[in-house]
Amino acid sequence: MWPELVGKNGEEAKQTILRENHVVKLVVIYKQDAIYLDDFCCNRVRIFVDKNGKVSSYPFIPMVG
Template identity: 45%
Template structure:
């Protein structure tokens, strides 16, 4: 079964975190959606697995550690 954001519960995207420090963004994400169990900070161009997990957020940061792409569940 393929899942999508509609299937997941709680807050699903954090556009307001763009430009914020990655670790600070991670703390906010975990606080705003307690169903998230894995908020991983990764470089902007890192290749990640394509499986969809409602309890995971990839936080893509630039070379200064600032959020460079809107974090979303999946």
């Protein structure tokens, strides 16, 4: 989890996640009201941004189970 990224620029948050966790292979940035598939992938992180491109909720790696 990266709660410290809330309010930061989405692209900067993406680079931070990729730098800090080498297991993560893909970081996808979505608008906060986007529709997306709720599938799980342990090496992908979704970042949700507001209309200003700022992270609106903390990014995390999904867990199954």
